[in-house]
Amino acid sequence: MKITHIQAYEILASGGYPTVEVKVTLDTGTIGIASVPYGASAGTHEATVLTDKDETRWNGQGNLTAVNNILTEITAATREIDADNQIALDSALIALDGTPNKARLGGNAVLAVSLATARAAANAKRQPLYRYMMDTYSLQPDLSKLPQPMVVVIEGGKHADESTDFQEFCITAMEQNSVTENVRKALETYHHLKKVLKNEKLSINVGNEGAFAPNGIASNEAPMQYIVEAIKNAGYTPGKDLGISIDAAASEFFTGNYELKLEGRQFTGEELINFYAEWVDKYPFVSLEDMLAEDDWDSWVALNKLLKEKGITHIGDDLTVTNITRLRKAIELDAITGIIIKPNQIGTLSETVACCKIANEHGITTVTSHRGGGETNDHFIADLAVAVGSAYVKVGPTRGERVSKYNRLMEIERELLKR
Secondary structure, eight states, X not given: OBEEEEEEEEEEOTTSSEEEEEEEEETTSOEEEEEOOBOSSOOTTSOOOOOOOOTTSGGGTOOHHHHHHIIIIIHHHHTTSBTTXXXXXXXXXXXXXOSTTSTTTOHHHHHHHHHHHHHHHHHHTTOOHHHHHHHHHTOOOOTTSXXXXXXXXXXXXXXXXXXXXXXXEEEEEOSOOOHHXXXXXXXXXXXXXXXXXXXXXXXXXXXTTSSBOOTTOOOSSHHHHHHHHHHHHTTOOBTTTEEEEEEOOGGGGBSSSEEETTTTEEEOHHHHHHHHHHHHTTSOEEEEEOOSOTTOHHHHHHHHHHHHHHTOEEEESTTTTTOHHHHHXXXXXXXXXXXXXXXXXXXXXXXXXXXXXXXXXXXXEEEEEOOSSXXXXXXXXXXXHHHXXXXXXXXXXXXXXXXXXXXXXXXXHHHHXXX
């Protein structure tokens, strides 16, 4: 099963700038197409999104350099590799790039080829993508427990202007019910949240991820109050049917101290943890993510101790960036109990799955996630989440590039139930 042809080109991502899409053709005549997202808020330890830096085109954000790297070096290097041997393919791509963060060829170039080849091989075998990944990587998820929705409903930080300091507030399913039913419950609550915000005279415009981005919100705590009210108004019980997850993206407001503009205060790591502790018993949290800066390891350890006592999942994203080395450090320090999984943070499918395997071996919850700044309609991450046994899929509630992930997850549920 050889790769006979690779096409690469720019497509538009949701942020209005280009990203890379790849079409891989095998000698069986089978094709696989994949596109990669980029993040508006990205950790400094992530794989490189290689852009052209040509200010005369796309304000410097073009992807033709990455496209050219695919059409030349990557195409030449992958001709003789069996497309059914994903690990060998990805190992060759990693070696060809030769940098720790895919800086030479671009993580966007490498990942697009990696994902498109996996999809082509799955298509050639007439397997659903998640089944192909399960076979390829010897994964054995419990398919009776599919990933549940973690729905971003209010956004701020880099994802919305004049909103909260924190990046994401989510409605998260708490019962292991049908994915379809839990998506319905979360989206019904999202629509009730719209009414709550309107009653508060707040904007119901949406941000990068299709969630509400209310200008003039009074505090970083207010969204949690609004979400609890919306859950009740939708007819559900906070802490039983639906809970709250937060992604603070704290690296974005860390300047040596943590500056929360809505509160008009600066905090040390210890002071910020004490600030969070006031919320822990007040709200039905499922998880807290990136509540501290990406290299503030001591504070991560301290907060993890508190959250473990409360049964709240403590998730690393910018801290861990789907990177095995950083995940191992977090495990050794006992800094997290959960990890966000984003393939474009690391740059190949095999590295992404390896990270998930280590997390699973150590009882670390995986949450497979979209990207905030520039998503595409590709729903690869839904199949990935199923294959690696993620507890949740985190995606926004509206806009086509977001709901495509939920639609694919619900499609997989119907396939498994043979409906």
